[in-house]
Amino acid sequence: MSLALAHVAAAPAQSSQVFILSHGTEALPAAAAGDLSAQAQQYVTAALADDQKLVHLNHFSHHHYFVVLAKKPTPEQIAEALRRSGHALHALLKKEKVAELFIHNLSDTPDAALLLAEGLALTAYQFEGYKTDAKSRKSASLTTVSIVGDAATPEEVAALDGLLQGVFLARNLVNAPLNKLNALQLAESIATAGDEAGYTTDILDLPKIEALRMGGLLAVNLGSPEPPTFSILEWKPAGAQNAKPYVLVGKGVVFDTGGLSLKPTPNSMDMMKCDMAGGAAVAGTLYALAKNNVPLHVIGLVPATDNRPGGLAYAPGDVITMHSGLTVEVKNTDAEGRLLLADALSFAKKYDPELVIDLATLTGAAVRALGTEASAVMGTADANTKQELTAAGYRVHERLVEFPLWDEYADHIKSDIADLSNLGKGEAGQISAAKFLERFAEAYPWLHLDIAGPAFLTAAESYRGKGGTGTGVRLLYQFLTNQLTK
The missing domain is CATH 3.40.220.10 (Leucine Aminopeptidase, subunit E, domain 1)
Known part of the structure; x- marks a missing residue:
């Protein structure tokens, strides 16, 4: 409300x-x-x-x-x-x-x-x-x-209202529990919001995901009684000013038990309905852009499933083949978000994007490093792009702190039997997770935002409130609309 x-x-x-x-x-x-x-x-x-x-x-x-x-x-x-x-x-x-x-x-x-x-x-x-x-x-x-x-123009007030509606969409999605918002319901909710705002949504079902050989998304979904989805959101107005699209990728794990590497509870698994906050932020951003008729071509990708330990659940030691063709040794089934994102980042190559930004509640390491006050950012985009995104973060008070992606961190995700391991060392977990993603985003400029700290608050904090905060929507909207002034 x-x-x-x-x-x-x-x-x-x-x-x-x-x-x-x-x-x-x-x-x-x-x-x-x-x-x-x-x-x-x-x-x-x-x-x-x-x-x-x-x-x-x-x-x-x-x-x-x-x-x-x-x-x-x-x-x-x-x-x-x-x-x-x-x-x-x-x-x-x-x-x-x-x-x-x-x-x-x-x-x-x-x-x-x-x-x-x-x-x-x-x-x-x-x-x-x-x-x-x-x-x-x-x-x-x-x-x-x-x-x-x-004090403001009618157009400025309408633009703020459109942006806030995007934030509220993201908050609503994050706050909904699994039994009200599984992967299919998340995709349908995103599509319904698109019908209202003006962006289009193409929902890929299980057969299409299998045909695309998205091994990461399929592996994480193995323990679930419900199929995965892969939502493609697109806002392409007639007067779009960018020749190549901006692509936003959001993690859509609608609930994360940790799989067979089961999370402890309480205080760890309890709030894992928020593990799709990255996907929610992508939907909220596309909603705001479309609602305000921003002249930019932007695509959103949201791979979605829950991560459960039942049935044929993937197990530590398994080797899976990703959409890109790379093989991954699963060391921990609770490092699942990077597997979904990796498939989506590989898929994003088809759009020849200007820039790809992914958002995910990815690691506890980011929370330990930054608390709920900031998100971690890493990536291969040039220094000017990073600076522009960081400046946008300060403007809307969704601040970013950059961590390095030095070559040495590639050693953290080596595997004896596959191209990569899905788990790094005990230290620098937010960096090894990003280093993993980097292997699937080599074809374009890319930035990764680990929003695990600020995306969901267990106690109210000023205007961010309690529960889902909508982190990422105001940041991405500010950054993207700033591109119009170049």
């Missing part, structure tokens, strides 16, 4: 409004004073002098809020502070059961209203879930946020 964003020329009288003020504002601007009594104006002025960053005036029938920009050294940090101000403001709005809010920007930051609205909307997101008892449901009071006048 999410709130609606709108643009209006003016706020109605006696409506709940928020005014964004520049850092250091001492006197209440006339545009914010409005019909406030002298006593109310004096109260706000005193609060500003006291360096309060969020001031609330309760008029009982409606409310006024004043958000003061934080003093930060970079525009990116100011932007993040505004999103977090949106989160803090949401708590006050929820307490007062405010249903509709109007945002004015009186600061010297042109996009402040959009950033505050972004934080509000991301905080207001609720996963509707499956509750049937009215007492256990959480009803949302805030339903509409409107940006007033020249």
